[in-house]
Amino acid sequence: MQGQPHQSGGKTRNQPPHPSPQTAHLQPGVTMNNPAFTERGLMIDCSRGAVPSIPFLKRTAERLAAFGLTHLGLYTEDTYTVSGMPFIGFGRGAYTKDEIRDLDDFCLKLGIELFPCIQTLGHLEHIFKNPRFKPFSDAPxxxxxxSPEAREFLEHIILEAAEPYRTNRIHLGADEPWGLGLGSSLDFSSPVPPKQLYLTHLAHLSEICAKHQLNGMIWSDYILGHSQNVPLNDDELRAIPQNLTLDYWNYSVLPEEEHIANIRRLQKTGCTIWISPGLHSWNRFFGDFARAVETGETFFRAAGKCGIRSAMTTLWGDDGAESLFRTNFASAAYHLLSMDNPGNTLETTAERxxxxxxxxxxxxxxxxxxxxxxxANDPPEVNWSAAKQLFYDDPLYGFLLRLTHLRDFGNTLEEVETKLRELPAVSAEDRELRRLGRLFAKALRLKLNTSALAHMGWKQKNRNTLRRAARAARKAAEAVRAFGKEYEKQWLDERKPFGLEIPQTRIAGVAKRLEHLTGRICAFLKSGQPVPELELEFPDGYTPRDAGTAYASAASKCHNTIWMM
Incomplete structure (x- = not known):
């Protein structure tokens, strides 16, 4: 094993404690009397696609303190420093311990508790993809x-992740353990049931936390049977160690009664309960404010009726992390204001x-x-972004284009572009947000128009229409590159450069495919060279799910386009 296990019996930083949750949120100009949730948190994904910079995190903490933020969690699957294991987080923008200490000191002055969020069971692929760590993995x-060696490894990374923070709180993840016990450790002659392995793991986490005086938290999806598994029965619920805090996350539009039933079931464990709605920042370029409002308001109300006093909304990334924080600011503000008052309104949020x-x-x-x-044929139960998928949709194949009402959508894009251009800027960041949205809407509008012209001209064998498509493709490629340039600038304003190469490659790929379309059309017009992509016949019953699968294999290699379907 690389490195030795941490031997500390507790926290080593001799610093003043954080203010109590009842007083920590009292920022200048803000008064929160008897808030519905005394602990009001935000967890920011700092490892899946993007790693926010420390200056940006400071600005964000300071701004959200005015909305009542008391806790800030940094979700780092592998982007933290582990002594003796330099390949964890290598080339991925991992935070140094000095960076964390600096941010922690800053948050302390704001009355915000900064704490680590890591993974200890599933979601360890970024670590386990390096063969050095294969002895600790059961599956990828x-x-x-x-495994005793894996347990030793686990204790080491937990303590290394916790060490630079002054708090004893640490979120240990343990969600979505798909394939638990079904990998290299599986003994077909005497298989161990996954739920038994899960409870064994929780007991081990509990022991580590008790030994090192840590306040451990875990996600609750496996307990409730929300992770493609059979839920734990009452006897198994009672076996969950009570020194672990259970974090009930749910990002769906559920009836209030269903949330209450889930929370009541978790309360049978005797553990402390937190709730975690989501900001719907994933699988898109621009955060889904409407969905965040719709899912959050019911969740907060149900939790309040169950006596829950701790909430943490989540800002997840994905394999490209295209959605910048500034596009999710209103969602974060709405959730934080609703944690103070579940009766929070859109009017109040708009003012703030x-x-x-x-x-x-x-x-x-x-x-x-x-x-x-x-x-057309949109599956309403799945979370996906029409704008993102159409932006990456290949202009020659038009997998999703074929299902889009282009006239109506094109009018919407033009209207959004015009309004974002004409609205007066009220701040520098507002100007940047509007510019990003305007350039995206323009690039998408020109790209879709190009692809539609190419397909129409080919189907009709109309050479004039094909010439128009070739000219339009050049303009669309320019617009895509202009959006990409602005996107890069705004990424680097919020994030470290690590991970930028993914959306850079995708956006550049869109521009390249548009240029390629121009060349193919010109070759056809000049010498009759075929363009078989434009000849592609789509099967009957073709839906967005089929578009997602075909698109991901043919264009950007964005796995979320398949996963989200």
Whole structure:
């Protein structure tokens, strides 16, 4: 094993404690009397696609403190420093311990508790993809629970992740352990049931936390049977160690009664309960404000009725992390204000975000880019972004284009582009947000128009229409590159450069495919060279799910386009 296990019996930083949750949120100009949730947190994904910079995290903590933020969690699957294991987080922008200490000191002055969020069971693929760590993995993303060496490794990374923070709180993950016990450790002659392995793992986490005086938290999906598994029965619920805090996450639109039933079931364990809604930042370029509002308000109300006093909303990334924080600011503000008062309204939120330099109208306009009413046969139960998928949709194949009502969607894109251009800027960041949205809407509009012209001209064998498509493709490629340039600038304003290569490659790929379309059309017009992509016949019953699968294999290699379907 690389490195030795941490031998500390507790925290080593001799620093003043954080203010109590009842007083930590009292920022200048803000008064929160008897808040519905005394602990009001935000967890930011710092490892899946993007790693926020420390200066940006400081700005964000300071801004959200005015909305009542008391806890800030940094989700780092592998982007933290582990002594003796330099290949964890290598080339991925991992935070140094000095960076964490600096941010922790800054948050302390704001009355915000900074704490680590890591993974200890599933979601370990970024670590286990390096063969050096294969002895600890049961499968590509799962810890080998019953291995003594894996347990030693686990204790080491937990203590290394916790060490630079002054708090004893640490989120240990343990969600979505798909394939638990079904990898290299599986003994077909005497298989161990996955639920037994899960409870064994929780007991081990409990022992580590007790030994080192850590306040461990875990996600609750496996307990409730929300992770493609059989839920734990009452006897198994009672076996969950009570020194672990259970974090009930749910990002769906559920009836209040269903949330209450889930929370009541978790309360049978005797453990402390937190809740975690989501900001719907994943699988898209621009955060889904409407969905964040819809899912959050019911969740907060149900939790309040169950006596829950701790909440943490989540800002997840994905394999490209295209959605910048500024596009999710209104969602974060709404959730934090609702943690203070479940009766929070859109009017109150609009006043507060406008005062912070982000008028709500911008977010509503950006939200309209994902109006899936323009997509035929749209599966309403899945979370996906029409705008993102159409932006990456290959202009020659037009996998998703074939299902889009282009006239109506094109009008929406033009309207959003015009309004974002004409709205007065109220802050520098508002100007940047509007510019990003405007350039995206223009690039997508020109790209879709190009692809539609190419397919129409080919189907009709109309050479004039094909010439128009070739000219349009050049303009669309220029617009895509202009958006890409602005996107790079805004990425680097919020994030470390690590991970930028993924959306850079995808956006450049869109421009390249448009240029390629021009060349193919010109070759056809000059010498009759075929363009078989434009000849592609689509099977009957073709839906967005089929578009997602075909698109991911043919264009950007974005796995979320398949996963989200």
């Amino acid at each position: 993303r799962i810890l080998k629970v019953n 975000v406008a005062a912070a330099g982000f008028p709500l109208e911008r977010f509503r306009l950006l939200n309209s880019l994902d109006n899936r009413a323009f997509i």
